Amino acid sequence: MTQNSFTRSNDRSLRPVALSVALTLAAGLTTFSAHAQESPADGVHADRVDWGILMDMSGPTASSQSVWVRGFQDYAAKVNEDGGINGRELNLLVEDNRFDAATDKIAFEKLVGQTPVIAISGMGSSVSQVALADTIKNGKVPVIGTYTPTKALSEPVSPMVYNGFCGYRQQAEAGVGYMVEKLGLENPKVMTVAIETAGGQEYAQFVADAVAKYNGTASSTTMKVTAADVTPQVQQIMSEEPDFITIYGIENTAILTMKTLAQYGLETPAFGITYLGTPSVYAALGAEAGANYNFISCFTPGGADDAEGNAELVAYAAEAGNADLSGNINYVAGWVAGQLAAQALEMAGENPTRESLVAALEGGFTVDSKGLAAPIVFTPEDHTGPQVLKMFSYDYDNSAFTADGDYADYEKYTKPAE
Template sequence: MRLQRPPAPVEQRRRGGPGLSLLFPGVLLFLLLLSACGSTSSGGGGGSSSSAPGVSADTITIGGVLDTTGPIQVICAPILQGDQLYFSQVNAAGGINGRKIKFIQVSDNGDSTRTRDAVRQLVEQDHVFAIFQVCGSGNANVAESYTVPRGIPFIDPIGGGSKYTDQNGKALPWVWMTQPNYGDEGHVIGYYAATTLKAHSVGLLYEDDVLGLQQKTTLAEALQKYGSKLVASVGYNATQTDFSAALQTLKAAAPDLIVLNGLPSPTARFVATAAAQGYRPRLGYLANYPMADNSWAKVLGAAGEGIYVSGYTSMDTPVAQQYLQATHSDPVFSAYKFYGYINAKIMVDALRKAGSNPTRASLRDALDHDFVNYDTGFGPTLTWTPERHGGVSDFMFFQIKQGQLTPVSSFIKASAVWP
C-alpha cells in the first residue's frame, strides 16, 4: 500500500537523505518498484488520478485511428467530425468530473499494415488512457492484437468484421463493440429479402475479406431458413475497378435481388457497370450498412434510385434531435458523422461511469457492468457484460428515394430472426 502513494518530490528527498552516491541506486530501485506497481494497478485496481496513463488533473487523453487520408476516409473522416463535435460539447459544459477530453486522432491511410504503428504511437508516445475507435474491420483487428495483451481498453472498433471474441467465442477482455457485426446483419438481410421483399433467389457481391466472408455464410443460412436461396456469390477486392465479369456471373444466375456487401466506392462501381449494361435485378439491390449514408446515394446518381440499404441508426431519439440541432448548418445529413457523435456519447458515458479518478480497470468495470439495456441514443439498446462485448444487433431498412435514404422498416432484432 505504501508503494502506491505518490513519491515525495525528488528535490525534497535529496535534501533530507544521505549522499548522492548512496541515494541514487535506492531512488532508482524505488522508482522501478513504483513503476511496476503503477503498471499493475492500471490493469487491476483503482488509483489516484496520476496512476492511470492519459489521466491528469484536468485532462483525459484518448486516442483513435481514423483514416482521413486514404481509401476509407469517405467513412472515417465524417465519423471523426462527429466525435469532435460531441467531445467539444462535453468540454464546453465542463468536461467529465472537471477533466476535459483530449482526443488524439492519427490516420493509418486506411492501410492495416500501418495500424499497429499508429496505435503504438498513441499508447507509447501520446500515453492515451484508452483507444476509442479504429476505423476498418481489418485495421481494428490489427489494433486489438496490440491493445488486448497490454490491457488497454479499446472501445468501438469500427467495422462489422471486427473481432470481439476469441477463437472459443469468449469475449476479448479489453474490447467493446458498439456496431453490429456483419454476421448478424447477414441473417437480418436474408430474413428481410425473403419475407418482406419476397425475393426467391438472391445474388451476393461481397468484399472478399472480413467484410464479406462472414456475411456470405449467414446470408445463405437465413435465406434458406426463410424459403429463399443464395443462387450466386462473387467476391471482389477493395481496389478492383472492373466489374464486368462479376456482373455477368451474377446476371447468369438470374437473381431477384443482389445484395451488395462491402464499401461505398466498389459497390457504386458495380451498380454503374450494371446500369451501363442495361441490367438491374427484378427487385434491384440491397446494400449492407457501410453504405447507409446519403453520400453513397449521391455517388450512385440516378442508378441508385430504389436501392434498399440496411442500417441500424434511427433519428427518432432525443440524442438524434440534439445532433440535428447541432448540425443544422451542414449541407447534408451524414450518417457517418452521426455515428461518430453517438459513439463519442457512449465513450463519455463510460468515462463518467468509471469514477472520479478513472483507471483502466475502473473503466473496464464500468463497461462490463454498467451498460445493461443502455440507451445508445440511436434506437437499439446495448448490453455489455464480462461475457458479452458485442454491439447492437437490431437493424432497420432504408430505400433511396430522390437521392435520400428513407426509412422503410422498423427495427428487426437479429436474435428474433436467428435465435
C-alpha cells in the same frame, strides 16, 4: 537515439550524423523543455482526459473513416461545451493509421505509452485489429467503440473490448430476413456482390447462412476494389436471376453495381452494408438507379426521423460547420461511438483510471443514443454492441433518408435461436 544506429557502421562519413543527432537532441531538449510536462500514465489530467482514436485519416478508407472521426469529435465538443465529464474535458488524440498494419501498431503503442490515453476508439482496419487482438486483450487499455467488428477482437468476449458498429453477421441476418419477408419469397435466391477481400468472403458466408434459414440458395460474385466497370458481374447476375442482391465493399462497389443493373434494365432489389448507406452513393446513383437500393444499418442517418438524438445531431453538426455530414451514416456512427465513450468515462467515476474504467464497465451497461440507434446493450457475456438494424432507403423527392419501420420490428431477425 535512433539515427545513431547508422553510425554503428564503421563508416567515418557518418560520424557527423552522430554529431548532428546529438546536436539535434540537445537542441530538442532545450527547445521543447517548455512543453515538457509529466504525462499521467492513464491520460487523466486535472482538467482533461485524453482518449485515443485510431483510424485511417489519409489512406484508402479515409473517405468513410475520417467522417466517423468527425462525428466522434463533434460529440466530444458538445460534451465539453456542456461542462465535460465529471469536471474534465474529453480530449481526443486522433492517430492516423493510413490503413497500414505497421502504422497501426506504431500508433497503438504511442497511445498506450507515449501519449497515454485512458481508452481507444475506432480501430478501423480489420487487419490491424486482428494483429493487435492479443495485445489489446492482455493489455491495460480498453478499446471502446470499434468501427469494424472482427471476430478476432470480439470473440471470446473480453473486458477490454466493446464494439461500436453493426456486426456483419447481424447485417446479413437482418437484411436477408427483411428482404425475404418484404418480397414474400419462399425459397429465396440471393446473390452477394463483394469486393475481393477476405472480409467480402466472410460476409458472403454470413449471407449464405442467413439464406439457408429460409431454405434458399446463395451465390456470390466478386470485383476489384479499384474496378471501373462491372459488366462481367452484372452478366452473372442476369444469368442467375437472383430475387435480390446484397452488396459489400466501398461506395464505388454499390454505385457501379446499381448503375450497371439500371443500364441493363434490371430492377433487382438490392441492399448494401451499413458503410454503403451514404448520401454520396445515392447522389451518384440518381433517382432511377437509386430506387432499388436500400441499406441495412444499426444507426439512423441525421434527418431520417425526428428522434431527440437525431435532432440534436443535426443541429450540432450544422453549428460545427459539418451540416453536409449529418446525413452520412459514418458521421452518425462516430457520434454514437462518442456517446458510448462519454458514458463509459462517466461510469469510471470522479478520478478515472484505465483500471477503474475497465472495472466499471465489466458488469454491463446500456447506451441510450436518444433514438439514433436501438438501445445498445452490453452484458458481461455480450460485447457485440449495436445489434438491432433496420432497412433504409432514400427519398429523392424530399432529399431525405427513410426507414421502413422501427428498430423493434427487426429484432426477430437477429435474435439468436433459442
